[in-house]
Amino acid sequence: QKEVEQNSGPLSVPEGAIASLNCTYSDRGSQSFFWYRQYSGKSPELIMSIYSNGDKEDGRFTAQLNKASQYVSLLIRDSQPSDSATYLCAVNRNGNKLVFGAGTILRVKS
């Protein structure tokens, strides 16, 4: 079992729809969780961090964390073609090293 698992996609959504990206992790001791966006040929860019159970909203993005289910998700409302990228879920156990999922490719079609 991989430490951080994501569906590789591609996930295709029409412009204006809600994109839902999911991630599960194996280590119950994980303390902090991050979503990064990576455009083709570019380095990852931090979108959201979340540390507590529940929802955290920032603009069109909402991160959701459920530690009991070991599940973290990212919702993107009003999806735009510019949101098309690979989304990386990352988990920090105890310390400063992140464990990354393989990423989910999102395609927003206009």
Place this chain on the structure above:
Amino acid sequence: GAVVSQHPSWVICKSGTSVKIECRSLDFQATTMFWYRQFPKQSLMLMATSNEGSKATYEQGVEKDKFLINHASLTLSTLTVTSAHPEDSSFYICSAGSGTSGGETQYFGPGTRLLVL
């Protein structure tokens, strides 16, 4: 805030030469920096964790004598690829950690593309 720069952005070199890549945190101090490598259509692979003033910690399978890391200050870490060969051609990305241990957020530099001929 939390800007990380890398230099150079592109390197083309001959096989057998050494290449140095710099990673700087521009507006914060980073006690820890990380070096990743990414091959086309693959995920990030952590190579090593670099702590200011101490030796880097390398991931399993990464040759420490080939990938030399120096973290001389709280804002600068360097990666030197020694005696580079075509199989070392890749996208090298650094990140700098900001925040308390256990919840540290990593901010990535723009990456350096290395092509070894």
